[in-house]
Amino acid sequence: MSAVSAELPRHIDRRELESVVIRFAGDSGDGVQITGSQFTDTTALAGNDLATFPDFPAEIRAPAGTTFGVSAFQINFGARSIATAGDAPDVLVAFNPAALKVNLSDIHPGGLIVLDTGTFSARNLEKAGYATNPLEDGTLTKYRTLKIDISKLTLEAVKEMGVSSKEGLRCKNFWTLGLVYWLYGRSRQSTIDWLQRRFASRPEIANANIAALNAGHAFAETAEMPGEISSYVVPPAPLEPGVYRNITGTDAMAWGLLAGTQLAGIKLVFCSYPITPASSLLHALANLKQYDIVTFQAEDEIAAACSAIGASYGGALGITSSSGPGVALKGEAIGLAISTELPLIVVNAQRAGPSTGMPTKTEQSDLYQAVFGRNADSPVAVLAARSPADCFEVGIEAVRIATKYMTPVIVLTDGYIVNAAEPWRIPDMGAYEPFPVQFRTDPEGFHPFLRDPETLARPWVKPGTPEMMHRIGGIEKSFSSGHISYDPENHQKMTDVRAAKIDGIANDIPLQTVEDGTEGGALAVVGWGSTYGPISRAVGNLRAEGEDVSHVHLRHIWPLPRNLGDLLGKFDRVLVPEMNSGQLVTLLRAQYLLPAEGLNQISGKPFKISTIEAAIREQLEK
């Protein structure tokens, strides 16, 4: 059997493409995530806009070849602005039968499937749960396929490189990447550079991978490639001028929090306990110790929240992070920060629940917990990031609010945002107004629950400040002396002032704007968090078709922007797509008595653009 066979419809249109969605899928050990991120970097350098979605298996290292061990990485890139990782892949690269099995149903007919036939052994077919061989049983007739024995060709390509055959076989992802680079006319240089840096201490590995990359590229270019396929062109996107980089939500959040504390002029103390998908923020900050950051892996989430509170009491900014079940454990401690009015940031990388749920899958179902999830009347500020890069801005804003208003701020991201990457126009740091913390040092007339008349914030005093000794605690305290008080009227007053303080933040945040569309009309689609991508694309598509629909996207979940009720009131209908059973919609209905309706998807996956488009059309037809 020759190493390659192609079954392609004839007369392929070699036109320029506006955008392409590729999904790489394979065993956890196949290097799928590395392949994806190399393709991403190279694509970004080529000037396309893009969005990615890494999809990790639930198991650490599932037995090779099983469906539950399949790892995937999807990238959507284009000549226009890209908002999501794409609904359905145009191209699927499947490194083994299990990867084909798991992903095939997402590919639309006519899509291109690149396969490593070398892995379609009887054993692997069985592990993937295939009774018959899909390469032969007609399963793939609807698709264009490139069936190549990549394993064999890779081993040939690296055989002179002085690596073992096990190591050699590991290069097959770069062989494949070489082929895909050729398909989209990409330069191999940045990947070659990366391999040389990465394997500086083992040059034979670097060289083998480079050889594989080049071989895959050459294979595509040469006669062995079926004649009908040539390189596609995806021209650069009209991006705003500037310096760009790729950034994941995790890195953007780490940098945003650091930038925020620098603007505030205080030390960052980050206390966390590992949990998927939140851990990566701990990892990122642990690598930034040169910025005087202290990171602390606590014994549990309660200790993480409490040590962060202790740090804030000490005059640093205590930040903690977790995912839903871990944040549930922090509720009592957050109450202490509310009562003692200490700054605190709680970053929640949401994941599918309830309970352990599906840790590696994304969801937006912790809004209730953020806004309402504590005993007693205990309002806090709640922010949500809409995309990986947006985490930078949200991180800074969280620091600003926490320190200015002496309050906990809960920041919602999710499994999609923290792992995904997008190109980011690096902002000009000089454009950010510093908001330096003023610690109180003047003992004259001091008590710890005095309030700034404008912000209603209490003074922040560092222990160690001369003559400012004072005591705080979680018992109710007197408005006028700061001492413990059980006085009924005082409790009313303190409850009211705590609420008023948080409510007042609404005066200090931008009025809600319309993302895309008009300030009123037939339908507003209101989103928050990572639904930004699919909503913006869906609304954009339908507006392009002339539909009267607008997109409103919230960063501030609590307090809500002052004008939001009025703004939404100008629309006939309000649709709220959420990756939960309808949480923001509860808030909007209760606040504004608007007949907002939910579009709810709880599948552990981001919305497809088409799902939102369909819902919008349905609303418009009502």
Next chain:
Amino acid sequence: MSAVSAELPRHIDRRELESVVIRFAGDSGDGVQITGSQFTDTTALAGNDLATFPDFPAEIRAPAGTTFGVSAFQINFGARSIATAGDAPDVLVAFNPAALKVNLSDIHPGGLIVLDTGTFSARNLEKAGYATNPLEDGTLTKYRTLKIDISKLTLEAVKEMGVSSKEGLRCKNFWTLGLVYWLYGRSRQSTIDWLQRRFASRPEIANANIAALNAGHAFAETAEMPGEISSYVVPPAPLEPGVYRNITGTDAMAWGLLAGTQLAGIKLVFCSYPITPASSLLHALANLKQYDIVTFQAEDEIAAACSAIGASYGGALGITSSSGPGVALKGEAIGLAISTELPLIVVNAQRAGPSTGMPTKTEQSDLYQAVFGRNADSPVAVLAARSPADCFEVGIEAVRIATKYMTPVIVLTDGYIVNAAEPWRIPDMGAYEPFPVQFRTDPEGFHPFLRDPETLARPWVKPGTPEMMHRIGGIEKSFSSGHISYDPENHQKMTDVRAAKIDGIANDIPLQTVEDGTEGGALAVVGWGSTYGPISRAVGNLRAEGEDVSHVHLRHIWPLPRNLGDLLGKFDRVLVPEMNSGQLVTLLRAQYLLPAEGLNQISGKPFKISTIEAAIREQLEK
């Protein structure tokens, strides 16, 4: 100075009274709570309806004579149905200056104040924060006063009884009780019986107290009592015929939970961690071990919830209880019970927050926590008791729902309900339909997440059952096999079915009725929990004046009764009084888009009837 002096307005009207409010107040060591409960028992025997409110100091044993050490007990009793402990006392019995200081502002002008002048020493006045002696400086001119050197008279009364003078002085509460008994024409017998039982092993103490009781009574009856005062008469209330007892919310809940598990035919395992005001339920159940109840004081609230879940997994009914901050710690574990669909009852005796707040004061601010306070989409059933006796019914209903629907049920009580007592017509146990649990024992076609088509509940299998071995856990599971599943559509289906199961409970609970008033009209006052008393009285009063106002009171907070939206829609306005910043009102607005308005009091105290009346009038005038 003679032992007594009275300054009373002349010509007192000796008319029959319809109801009276008495507050006993004194040092924690003065036996105020015992005095109150004896008066309560005797009053109940006399056929009055009544309600009580014990008010404990925050300190264990504050230094004698200080204002923060004052303990109080208020009773409202009458010839008509009594719904609250009363707004303002008609009579204040103050055992020391601090008790006078703390309570005086609650007494309306013309009210009667009984004072022990023997305690008005310079030292005690200073400790109470009195610069001048209120007995002499005109402070009391607005009131009717009975100034008696009770201390001295008590010591005289007991001097022959063979007790030390310290022990003798401790009898002064019974001396005072004797006097108050005379004022309201009460029999001393049940108190004498109680003393004899209580001090069976120390008869000299019993006798001294009885002597004091008799002496106080005789004092009032004889010449030494100012001539103008005679006994009032509060005739029996027209109560439903039956056998009555007094009951606290704690005892009613303990018995309700026990009765529920008996009706269900399963063992009760109660796991808790002490916290004010929830601990008393643990104490009550620990005394009922003869009913095969297991009580377990866990190491913390998390362990309490988890051991209860373990017990339910084992085929008993696991019940846990706490107050707000402790319930906050249970959130993650409740999520596990939701995900594994195990029955669990979580009783929350709410107290004033946030954080430690005011542990001895009451509040209703954990509704958000109960309904929304967990990560992810994790609906549970939520019930609220309206009064001490109502805890019995709610306890049974919680067991029924938890076991029938295999779900956690959160039960909300509060500091007022658990400590207060009210007369209770003992129900006929024969009238309760048993709801025996059917454990699944049939392995045929079994998997643990099969569902009853009607209730959507999964089968409950006791470990130990032959051939039914299975595994459950907090990871998402397949609807069709019960095994772990990360399938997107399955997650949607499971999320939907969990919600549908809880929602379906609404088909199995009574439709909402109107407590007092009509099924529609100008104004509905909607309450939940312990606001029942003041709302029912306020609405009753205004309806008696011909106002168009009705009272709707919820037991089922989640799911809400099926007809509630329609019912409330028939009113022009909806007013929701709550001892929080507006939590039920959020739920109602979001569910029904009704412009319901809140009447919010967060003072750690129950509503006054007058406060609610005023708010109703205001609404009716709008």
Next chain:
Amino acid sequence: MTVQQAPVALTAKELTSDQEVRWCPGCGDYAIIKAVRSALAEIGTPRDRTVFVSGIGCAARFPYYMATYGFHTIHGRAPAIATGLKLANPELDIWVVTGDGDCLSIGGNHTLHVLRRNVDVNVLLFNNAIYGLTKGQYSPTSRVGTKSPSTPMGSIDNPVSAVEFALGCGARFVARSVDTLQKHLPVVMKRAHAHKGASFVEIFQNCIVYNDGAFAHFTDREIAADTQVFVEHGKPLLFGKDNDKGIRLNTSTLKLEVVKVGENGVTVGDILVHDETNKVLATLLAQMQPPSFPVALGVLYAEEGLDYTTAVYAQVAAAKSKKKAVPMAELLRSGHTWRVGV
């Protein structure tokens, strides 16, 4: 167990569920589950009376793979859940499977209390000195200097010793073994099972992905004889390839020392004899660490004592004999009642 039942005939295969095992190939957990199945087959408790309760972590996946009852709960809370289960039904054989993070980081408090209360459950700690499931952060048992995603410059916390901690908590059965010791492990587990009250077994487990070789300095086959001592009640603490090394107590420093029988006049009589009822000896043994000392494996400590649920049910029985459990209707009428009307 309160009820003694004749053991049933069971095979390892019958103890294996139909679920696909999802540990990484080469993970030490495979060896442990094999040993557990063989121990359980020998113990012969019916499968329907055996329950595995676990927290969260790689180790905690264990219950899914056993054809018994199983409950995969939440992180760190398995001891509390097992306690509740035992309270509901003291006749079950309950095994808690936990990892070093699950047991000693988030779950430390519940471990303390299940041990001090002496609840009759068997705690199996799979100690791989790493957080496996969350991809490799250091754990409370990781040695100082452990580089991990959360400690890129190396960890700085002193590790806790699982067995010293258990002893400090008041555990009455403390033992230790290694994943690869397929003969020793089942023996230790049978002892743990036979002990009435809480048993604590630390099993050194190799995480091949994130902490490969963490215990190699005393588990590697070539050096094991010199770096491990198998303690047995009543037997001298001898070890070494030629079984000629021994542990001796220096009574003046109150410290242990390794001596060689036959050298410097040392005889077997000088070697400490293991007494598993001596808690101080257990503490001394627990503290031994390579390279100066061998690692002590086997039952370090075992002390009889009333177990918790037996005491609980004795109280319930006492309550029943003291106070009559009158019918509900009567209970409601206890104390002061009065009649209105009729």
Next chain:
Amino acid sequence: MTVQQAPVALTAKELTSDQEVRWCPGCGDYAIIKAVRSALAEIGTPRDRTVFVSGIGCAARFPYYMATYGFHTIHGRAPAIATGLKLANPELDIWVVTGDGDCLSIGGNHTLHVLRRNVDVNVLLFNNAIYGLTKGQYSPTSRVGTKSPSTPMGSIDNPVSAVEFALGCGARFVARSVDTLQKHLPVVMKRAHAHKGASFVEIFQNCIVYNDGAFAHFTDREIAADTQVFVEHGKPLLFGKDNDKGIRLNTSTLKLEVVKVGENGVTVGDILVHDETNKVLATLLAQMQPPSFPVALGVLYAEEGLDYTTAVYAQVAAAKSKKKAVPMAELLRSGHTWRVGV
């Protein structure tokens, strides 16, 4: 403390806040606060560099009464909060005040970890073997059989020994004293303060309301001489009215025994000499209980070791010297970037 400063002159009065003390009259907490004030006055750390952090309970009211910085937090979490505070500012003198419920029931896990990490804070455990603030339920240190509202028939859980637990957690400073020992207490506290790293001090405290006399069997003045032994490094473990009783190690049973000097040929030379650096000795001493043994008071164990925040900041310093903290604008441009337009 990283920064050594000359002590300042301080009086107990200057350490007293203006808040009314709200413990029950006769509570042992009064005696303890007196001793703390006198110790702090001698230590001489400025009031503005001293912080008291507490959880919840009667004991936890402590910070309100000190004219220093103070944080009354939530139940059981003071060690975690103190750790965060120390991380933010290692130059503060931090004292954690906690009760037996706070420290060993809900807070057991944080106690474990603050001790093993060796965070430089001083933990003062006020052990009254009861839950005072919640009105008298038994606690994890209550002896078996304690009748309390939650255990009307008597408690059945084995109590945990606070100091054995602390030693098992890896604590490097463990000491013990009694509320009424007004001379001894300040000495122990000064030692705790001087110790760099986590110090753990158990103070037996009488709760006059809910557990009066719980420790009377060894604290009553009349019998104290025979029921207490004050341990001092390098000194023989002698006690008794005539200082003629001593603790000896039976080297064959590996157990301690009480002997009388002068009887049966026992000389002072036979008596164990306290070595506070010997953890096994500390464990032995911790286990001694009346009536067979006196209760050991004083510094049972003290071992030097790197404290946590020193190690943390050493890493921060190392990171700084290894990687330049480039300005934010530059950090954002690190790695791959590309220019669009312009």
